[in-house]
Amino acid sequence: MLAGGENRTSARRMGTFFVNTTLYGPSQRELAVGLTDRSAVISPTVRGCTVILDEACETRSQEEIISFSAVLSYRFRCPVLSLGVHDDDALFYWLHREGRFIDLYLSSADAFVPPGVTLSEPMGGNAELLAEAFGVAVTPELDAALRTPQGLDSKYVIETHRHRDLVAALDLPAFSVGLGYGHFQRGDVPGVPISEFLTTTPAQS
Numbered sequence: 001m002l003a004g005g006e007n008r009t010s011a012r013r014m015g016t017f018f019v020n021t022t023l024y025g026p027s028q029r030e031l032a033v034g035l036t037d038r039s040a041v042i043s044p045t046v047r048g049c050t051v052i053l054d055e056a057c058e059t060r061s062q063e064e065i066i067s068f069s070a071v072l073s074y075r076f077r078c079p080v081l082s083l084g085v086h087d088d089d090a091l092f093y094w095l096h097r098e099g100r101f102i103d104l105y106l107s108s109a110d111a112f113v114p115p116g117v118t119l120s121e122p123m124g125g126n127a128e129l130l131a132e133a134f135g136v137a138v139t140p141e142l143d144a145a146l147r148t149p150q151g152l153d154s155k156y157v158i159e160t161h162r163h164r165d166l167v168a169a170l171d172l173p174a175f176s177v178g179l180g181y182g183h184f185q186r187g188d189v190p191g192v193p194i195s196e197f198l199t200t201t202p203a204q205s
Contacts, residue, residue: 016088016160018180019065021052022172024134025078028198034075035200041184042198046173049134053181057082066094066101074099079133083163085178090150091159091166093125095133103129107162108150121149134170142169 023031028045031052035042043051052072057065069082073096083093095103105125125146131138145165148156156162160178167177175192187194 016085016178016180018178018183019054019057019082019084020176020179021054021057021065021069021072021080021082022176023050023052023072023076023078023080024048026050026076030076032198032200037202038200039202040200041181042200043173043175044192044196047171049172051173051176051179053179053184055181057084058181069094069096070099070101073097081130081133081172083166084180085159085163088158088160091162095129097133102126102133105146107156107159122147130170134172136169136171139169141165145169 025048026034028042028050031042031050035052039055041053043053054068057068065082065084069080072078073080077098080096081093082096083091085091090106090108092107093103093105094101103124103126106123108122127138127142127146130146131142145162148154148162150156150159150162164177166172167174175189179189183189184194184197189197
């Protein structure tokens with residue numbers, strides 16, 4: 001559980017924007033050596049998972065995020081989950097493995113479609129592929145986190161709550177919930193000393 005509990009998380013993350021990328025396999029030190037071309041923050045490795053907060057991906061450019069995830073998964077031969085939340089109205093992710101795109105997800109397509117178009121269910125999201133990538137079992141909690149529609153009468157009024165449940169179901173580091181590059185720059189990393197993270201900066205030409 002995050003320090004301070006759910007109410008603190010809800011208050012801090014209301015209307016949040018963030019993107020983070022979780023790799024399963026390579027260590028913090030291995031990633032730091034391999035990311036000298038990026039401005040990024042690399043978390044401690046927890047149960048084989050390491051979270052990267054990349055400055056360029058924080059722009060939420062789809063092309064940037066997909067490219068980053070694909071390259072990492074190929075370079076380190078591992079599963080890579082790049083996930084973000086848009087204004088707490090929609091959660092999206094791309095899952096790559098060994099350079100191949102294998103799954104995508106959008107919790108609330110209404111946030112990205114023209115006015116007048118309604119899509120009532122989340123798009124994409126394969127619980128079996130996610131669970132296999134991170135070495136866990138498919139559970140009802142994982143299915144519910146993927147399939148429950150977003151809305152005022154839903155448990156996912158705030159999409160960071162969906163992220164919290166996905167993180168728990170996949171046994172990812174709890175500190176990754178609602179965490180992006182901007183949050184780290186403001187010192188907003190609940191439950192983990194900032195000193196345990198490593199930063200990378202591209203060399204000046």
